[in-house]
Amino acid sequence: MSLELRGITKTFGSFIANDEINLRVETGQIHAILGENGAGKSTLMNIVYGLLKADSGELLVDEKIINISEPSDALSAGIGMVHQHFMLIPVFTVAENIVLGHEKTGKFGALDIETARSAIREVSKDFGFEVDPDAIVETLPVGIQQKVEIIRALIYEAKVLILDEPTAVLTPQETDELLKTMRELKAKGTSIIFITHKLREVREVADQITIIRRGKVVGAVSPQTSEGELASLMVGRTVDLAPEKIKHKVGEPILVAKDLTVRDALGNAVVKKVNFHVNEGEVLAVAGVQGNGQSELARALINLEDHVEGSILLGGNELRGKSIYASLHAGIAFIPESRELDGLVGSFSIAENLILDLHDQAPYTKGITLSAGVVLAEAEKKVKEFDIRSQSVSDAVSTLSGGNKQKVVIARELSRPVKVLVASQPTRGLDVGSIEFVHERILAERDAGRGVILFSTELDEVMALADRIAVMYRGEILDIVDSKVTREELGLLMAGVASKKASA
């Protein structure tokens, strides 16, 4: 089945989200739509799926104009969608989730779940998925949950499958698995619209690439196009993807972790006796597949975890057991894994968020009152320095884009005297432009002689920034290697296969 979009235009007030967009997806083609966050990709797909109505333009399926005003129209036209945030009920089983909205009842009004079960098994067999129809969704890994969404679309006979940022939540392994699945779907004749901003994946799997910038199609290119070119098209200027590692001076160890163990509330060790150090002017990356104890280790470094054993020495002073406040003000800057949950108070203004850690210190406070003038003035300075784009520093931080939110967090964390920067997944969910900015800041800190501990599940990021790489697997640091390691070696370590050097 082919799908064609002709002159789709959508405006929100004076803001043009989609401007005369044309594109064509051929039968059995993987068509990637590439664009930065806010470029208009999601708006476009929501129009195709019937969640939004276009101001003008038309949709053609197999050369015939169709009218889609709600998702059920899209479904009956053979268009399925897997949303970035899954539309699954966590406490239901896979089969129950799949019949949701299509409940058929058998005798005495009982829910007919058996048909769904066998359909799931059938689809799973066809595509080699291992999905148990009776598993409770919330107990499944994210990758499998995504497959449940795909199965649902397939069971309801989607011929065009829209995948909205499907790899944003996946580990590298899960990503590879998804790309494989996409190829299989394509081989069986399903067309796929693949929305993403990750260049490597696009080049690996797409047949055709359409690039959208500020609501307009700015390029239709083949997957042979280089990453640099794609990035430039996306951002609208030349982008430095792999920042050059200039020679920098590595100094003395500034933070040393000895036999550090972190336990969860139940007493299970999630980080097991790890030892590492970071030197002044050095980036130590902690790599690993999501969920191997990195998050807890990062949090433990500023005493956010409750049950920690061992020792954390910052410049020779023990930090373990001190308060979070003490850790932060001893010289650790902390970029938490989730900007929204741990980094920012969404309803607070940008200015208020910039003093979350310093609000009770001079010059922001006088006696017990806040100095509103100083707070605003300092915020204006920070907004300029870190290029935080907003109407006013009094705007609620929740109105900012992901990249600008992260800039607020970074600006705040670097406003204290810093000895070590702990950054946990600092570029997760960011667009290329923002990633570039974050990377530059991290390297700038390193060049200024600070120690940086970078927790990341993105291999590209780890390879691009790290001086040394510690790989975590099941709560342990399997090995600490230097940055000359290959992708393959690193991948093996992340999968739990210890390197020769470590086992020797």
Place this chain on the structure above:
Amino acid sequence: MKKPLKLMAVVASLTLITGVAVAPASQAAGKVKLCLALDTGGVDDRSFNEGAWKGAQASLVSNAEYLPATSSADFAPNIKKFVDKGCELIVGVGFAISAEIVKSAKANPKIKYAVVDDAGQDCDANWNCKDVPNVKGLTFQTDEAAFMAGYLAAGMSKTGKVATYGGAPYPTVTIFMDGFARGVAHYNKLKGKSVQVLGWDPANPKSGTFVGNFSDQAKALTISKGFEQQGADIILPVGGILGASYAAESEKSKKSLTIWVDSDAYNTLTAGKSIILSTVVKEIGASIKSVAKDVADKKFTASKYVGTLKNKGVSLAPYHDLSGQVPGTLKNEIRAIRDSIIAGKLKVN
């Protein structure tokens, strides 16, 4: 929705402008304007608020109205409202309102006041109490009727155990329990038996069983069930509607019979009638009627009204459905006890 809103506003403003306010009830000439300031609990509490209001309505010599209280903070403004409205007799229902009644009475010597369950006296810090000339206390020797109920319970108990508990240890509550326990003791003395009273011992008031308020029926039910398990087969809950859940439950389980208080439960309860052995009746309504008549006849005095068996201010209600189960001899003995109390030959306290 918009239109009715406008209409309402128009109507409201019209009445405001023209000052057309309809007087609620036409004032019949010569009748006493009788105003009841109720205690918390609402007018339909199936207890003393309700009893008082019914009595006031039944009074032929007066036009009655009432104001309910949502908390004790309403007492003073409610009374003030009545003063401003020109009420001739203001009755405070319940001892809790007594202080405010006395205060208002002293400020408005021309208005007559009465207060239920309290002497309505003005006391100083040294317990020197004196009557206020325009306040009449309406009190009740409920222990006289409760004494009869105790005798009845002891005579009817098969297990040799009866029980009582109260809403809160207020004197107006414990007087029931005192009379009940002494009635049982009287039975034991006469008959040489040893029927036990659970939940109250007049000699040791601190050990008494109380719910803590007058509204928690669930807790009252729990307490009742506890007594049933200890073997009590007749229970007297003292606290208005408090025992309603228990009565309804007991009607099903048949584990115990109930003796009610205040107004005859047979006429007010919806569930549990069949296990109501009797009621220790406190005729609040009669007392209010009596004081209203005094005012109408210009015979009002500050001397306390005391409801007794003699003046029928308190009584033991009929046995109703259970009458057949009460032995004739027991009925006669109870009648004799009443006569002795009325004649002053038998002291209940």
Place this chain on the structure above:
Amino acid sequence: MMRNSLSKFGQAIKLPGLSFGLAFTLTGFIIAFSDSKVLSKIGSPLEFIKSAGATAGNAYLALFQGSIFDINLTKSHNFFQGFYPLSETIVIATPLILTGLSVALAFKSGLFNIGAQGQFIFGAIGASYVGFHFHLPLVIHVIAAALAGMALASIWGGAVGLLKAKTGAHEVILTIMMNYIAGYFILWTLKTSQFLRPGRIDPIAPEVNQSARLPLLAGANLRIHAGIFIALAAALFVWWLLTKTTIGYKFRAVGANGQAAKTAGISVPFVLTATMAICGALAGLGGAVQVLGSEHALNADIAGSFGFDAITVALLGRAQPLGTVFAALLFGALHAGGRTMQSNTGVPLDIVLVTQALIVLFIAAPTFVRFIFRLKKLNSSAGLTSKGWNG
């Protein structure tokens, strides 16, 4: 600037205002339709509408007479006395403002303080004891009594914050349970020889000394007392605390996103304890003002439903100090007016409770109000209640 803040204000009161109007309209129907005189005229529509309008109109006129101004009182007394109803409204609103502020402040820190009732009781006990037991100079006595009440209630409230911080126990459960304890504690207190009023056997404490009473503002015939200034000052204080101070900043940060606040080094246990201590002090001041201002003597029922109505008041006031003041005044007016409505027109006081409930219902269901009035966008406060539960 001026215009901007005006439209902001308009925006803020739009939803409560509409809910208010809608509730009154509905209540009007209930009043009219529950009147047998009105119903008897159902045969002739015109008569019926006239009668219904008159009944509801009279009820609301009485509500006005009972809460703001009563012309009849100016005839029987003097012009000034016509404002007796307004004085009553303010007397009831005064403690309600304070308990409402207590709940509102807790909301700002992400806490749901159901415990204003218990805190009120302890404030009343403290103020009462200092008020009748000691003999102190004029101004000092009333201040000492109020402070004693606040201190006691502050400890009582602060304990909730501390328990939550140290054990993770939910403040809603803690405060509900502590309300029970406070309720029984006052019963016990009033039975002790320290508190029992001489000459009385029922649970009522001696009246506080003249020196410990809040001065009346408009002579002996009106009950309005200086407590209203205390309540307004408290509202100003809460506003200042929340918007101008570092402590208030901490409160709001923890309330809006406790995780982020913690990660940035703000001590959540401190915020929980401090918030609840201040909330306790506010509700306790409410109890103190009630004893020292209008009741003068502690009794078992002193708290009425001030602590529970406070939740509604805070919600209606959208957890804003100024909003809480207005909401409390509205509730005070409804309560005071309800008395006259019952007395003059026979419409039961309970109808006022129905109106209150309807107002809250519409506040809690902004979508419904929006639907009825075809409003596009109203910034709702619906998130407020749920937020409190996240704690």
